[in-house]
Amino acid sequence: MSAVRAALRISRRDMWRAKGRSLLILVMIGLPVLAITAAFTYTSTSELDPRERLRWDLGAAAALVTDTELVGPVRQDAERAGLLTELSGTTRPPLAKAEIEAVAGPGARVIRSFEGYGKYQERDGYRDAMIWEADARDPVTTSRFHLLDGRFPQAEDEVAVSDVVGVPVGNILRVTRDGIAKRVVGVVRASPPAAGYDVRQIITLPGTLLGHVNGDSHRSRWLIETRLPVTWDQVRQANEKGLTVLSRAVLDDPPAIGDGQDDVGGYRPSLSWNEPLVAAVLVTQVVLLAGPAFAVGLRRRRRELALIAAQGGSARQLKLIVISDGLVLGAGASVLGAVLGVGVARGIVAAAGQWPDGELGPFDVPVGMVAVIVALGTLSGLAAAIVPAVQAARWDVAAALAGRRDTRRDRAGRPLLGTLVAVLGGVALAYAALSGRLDAFIAGALLGELGLVMIMPWLVRRIGPLAGRLPLPLRLAVRDGVRNRGRTAPAVVAVMAAAATFGMIVVVSDSSMARDERMYRGPYTQGTTAIYGAEVTEESWRTIRGIAAETLPGGPLIEAFIPVDAKGEPLRPDLLERGCDGCRVYNAWDGLPLGGPDLLRYVLGRTDPAAEAALAAGRAVVFNQAGVRNGEAVLTLPPQNATTDAEPARVSLPATFVRVDGPAPASGVAPVSAFTSRGYAVKLTHLLVDPQVRRLTPAEVRRLDGPVRAVTARVAVAAERGPDNRGLRGLHPFIIAAALIALAATFSATALAAADSRGDMETLSALGARPRTRRAVVAGQAALIAGLGVPVGLLAGLGLAAVESAQLAVMFQGIPPDWAPNGYRFPDPGFVLAVPWVQFVAVAVGLPLLAALVAGLFARTRVRVSRRVA
Incomplete structure (x- = not known):
């Protein structure tokens, strides 16, 4: 121990004496530690655990009950009520308020709400939003939201929206594809995304909006106000009836984790094996960067170490001194980097803002993970000093005291061992490619890098003979x-x-x-501008045609129609037989649109004279071979907004099969005359600008959008831009x-x-x-x-x-x-x-x-x- 203390003192003094070299090593080790610590701290802050979500999940309530509408029993996670491990496949009607009160216990007050998803209109189309129906003026529910402007809804035509919706108080918000007008009377701060909710939120009174959302699921939720804690036994009793319960008392005192009848797997953050592997890769990077710095510093200290050796210092003691350099600098850099990393994360969190001023939760430092990072940084400093320590033990003392260069050659690497390690890394990567395992991928990358470290000295030596012809x-x-x-x-x-x-x-x-x-696979060809709406009157379409002709002079518009029944309800013509192996029709248009040769050319993606001739002759052109039998196609005509399970009408049309060259957004195209001759009326639903004829710029789309949507709220203008790659930013x-x-x-x-x-x-x-x-x-x-x-x-x-x-x-x-x-x-x-x-x-x-x-x-x-x- 005395030798260790002496080595540490020597290393500490040398660090202060050679400040420039020490600072370089501190930066090389400390910067990665700083970056990793800041990243983990920021991630821990942005990812809210169930207790941190209570502010948005429960407000001032003691529990939140969700009706799964399943026949019980179900088994839920204690801390994440939405995570079900056992559930029944049989559904039932929603439970009444009295049944929820029986579950909540005596003296409890229940406040019903509905939560679901719907759409609202923006300038460039529709956006999804979470719709929350409840009386937000109730003290129990009010605390769930931070009101920025205005007030909460008091009438059926009023809504409050989250700030990211971007509609200020006093404006009209068009909700659902029917364009239901709601006046915005309040703006609330959006809930953090990690809280489990879509940040785009619409708050309205019960029964005013979700009933108009077709095809979107919504569930009944009940906030429980009671002075008594909702215990785990009560939660299990609710599970027997197909209810899930998020209880404040259960979160404060969760049940045991296990597989017993009354045990449950709760939320417990754990360290993945991938994180140590990533850390190992980062440690390797630090060793590669700091190792040469230790080697250079060692050569600057040759005389000092030679004097120690001349006075009786052993090779082991010389190694200990150099390794002590790695320990002192590695530990110092790691601690400093961790402290600065937490400070940097705190600054980022302060700049980004914590809720309600921002989207982040309470500032959270993962102490355990930071300790691991500091330990890994210290280990990297030790590892970086090992090779220089071995070199110090092999020096020629006389040459070092005389100031002469050590004439012994550097080791030529270990090319055979390095090749073997690199091959093992390649095998691990091949296994990762076949299995999809991330740990195999990281391990393969690490082994490959270590193999190159062993091979590189041999490769560097091979370029020596090439230097003779250089300047x-x-x-x-x-x-x-x-x-x-x-x-x-x-x-x-x-x-x-x-x-x-x-x-x-x-x-x-x-x-x-x-x-x-x-x-x-979009509904339109990339570059298409579409004006569409299923509930637009013919008078409105005439006005819209005039606006489009004025805004886009010389730009031909492709028309697409749908049939309607005697009541004027739009129908969706679809093939009765549409199953096919390797089918290239993805039915983005929900069946066969009605139109002429221009629509056929657009959907087909090419000019086909034979197909156009068949369409002109009153035959449907079908892209699915299974849908055409004996020269006919049988179409079903279900209403687009079906409210019953009644058998839809059928119609048989003469049809011609045409093979598509690429993926088609519709099953084919039917002529308008095939339906009008059978007594059906048709309705215009689309005006399309073919991108092969004219591709509108974003400015032209905006110039067209305003006047068109001023005609009616039931029409939309959308430009097909292809996949949204904003996530890759x-x-x-x-x-x-x-x-x-x-x-x-x-x-x-x-x-x-x-x-x-x-x-x-x-x-x-x-x-x-x-x-x-x-x-x-x-x-x-x-x-x-x-x-x-x-x-x-x-x-x-x-x-x-x-x-x-x-x-x-x-x-x-x-x-x-x-x-x-x-x-x-x-x-x-x-x-x-x-x-x-x-x-x-x-x-x-x-x-x-x-x-x-x-x-x-x-x-x-x-x-x-x-x-x-x-």
Whole structure:
């Protein structure tokens, strides 16, 4: 222990004496710890646990009862009432208020509410929102919401909305596709997304809105106001009747976790095995970055350590001193990084805002995870000092005291062992591609990186013979890198790892967009502008046609119709036989629209004279071969807003089968005359602007939208823009961060190389080398490190992205064929790998050049006279 204390004292004193080198190591270790701590703290703050959600789930109530409308018993999670582990498949009518009061117990007051999802109109179409029907003026329910402006609804035509809806007090909100007008009388702060609710909320009185939402489910919920706690026994009694209960008392004192009759699996945050694997990868990055810094610092301390050895210090004690450097610097950097990380997270949370000023919950520091991060940071410092410690024990003491360079060669790596480890990593990645396991993916990436660490010194040595044909500065830089392989190889691998991260994220982002494009199936061809509405009168359509003709002069409009019954109810013509193997019709239009040759060309995606001739002859053109038998197609005509289970009418039409070239949004096209000749009236539902004729700009769509929607609230204008890739914008910060890390790794490695070769630079100056030559040598060192690490890293990132794409391909193949509606199987995108070669080439060439330029500009060129000892 005395030797350990002495080594720690020496390390602490050396850290203060060499402040620049120590600061560099502190930054290399502390920055990753800071970033990880800030990320985990922010995530812990944004992800609310059940107790933190009580403010929005219960308000001032003691419990929240949800009627599942299932015949009991059901089994629920104690802390997340919506998580059911056992449930019955038999449904029943909703329970009455008296039955809920019996469950709540004597003296309890119950307040009924309804929660469901519906739509409201915006300028560019419809948006989903959570509709909450209850009397928000009740003190029990009022505390669930933070009122920003106005008041809560008091009449049936009034609503309050969350602030993200963007409709101020006094304006009219059109709700549901029927365009029901509601006056906004209040604006509330949106609930945090992690609270389990859609942030777009509409609050209204009971029975005023959800009854108009067709096809959207909604459930009865009851807030329980009582002075007595709602116990777990009461919860289990409610479960017997098909009710779930979120109880404040149960959250405060949850039941035991187990498999018994009265036990339940509660919410318990746990540490996933993937998180330690990710941490292991980050530790490896820190070791690769900090290892060369320890090696350079060790060479600066050669004389000091040689004096200790000359006075009787053993090799073990020299190792202990160097490892103590790693312990002191690693622990100090980790603690400092963790403290600063919590502070950075606190600043981000303060800027983002906590509810009700923002979307985040109470500030929460995951102390256990932060402790693990600090331990891993300390471990990374120790690991980074191991190799320099072994080198210190092997020094020639006499040469070190004389100031001569250690002439022994650096180890040439372990190419055979490294190849074996890299192959194991490849096997793990192959298994990850086939199984979709994230832990196998991370383990494979880690093993592959370790294998390259072992192989890299051998690879660096192989480039030595190539230096003879290079200009003098580059030749000196390459030979210096080959001679100091113990410093160059880890620096190259560190740059390679950062470039691999950048390459993987870029390829994953582009592949995700390409996959979305391949899988996307919209109701219209991409680029189409549609004016649509099923409940628009003919007079309104005439006005809308005039507005469109004035706004879009020369732009032909394609018309689509639907049949209506004797009562004027719109019908949905659909094929009676529509099942087909590998069907390419996804029925976005719910059957066969009615129209002419222009609509057929639009839906079919090409010009087909034979199909147009059949349509003109009064025959339906059907894209599903199973739907045509003996030259006829049998269509069912269910009402679009069916309120009964009555058998829909049927009609037989002469039909012609036409094979589609690509995915079609409808089962075919029927002529208008085929229905009018059978006594049906037709109604216009769509006016389409064909993108092959004219593709409207967003400004033109907005200019068309206002006047059209001013005619009637039952019409909408929408532009088909393809898949929404806004979610991938979250990758942009990671792409920028990866690029900055690659730059930082390159510059750090170059700075270390320049510091370690300062004696050689002084020798060059003594021989008459100009400052320009010395700058060129430093620039060559940067070009060598980045030129080796960046291209290899980009290729490695491409390989990792390929594994991720293979995992997704396997996942999509596992989707059952009958998962999608209408018998259509959503397309299997297969293996999608989109490589942005322009970005790859720009980074592979530009980053080494940028590193060389920056290193050359900031290189020290001042001559310093050094004492030489022969």
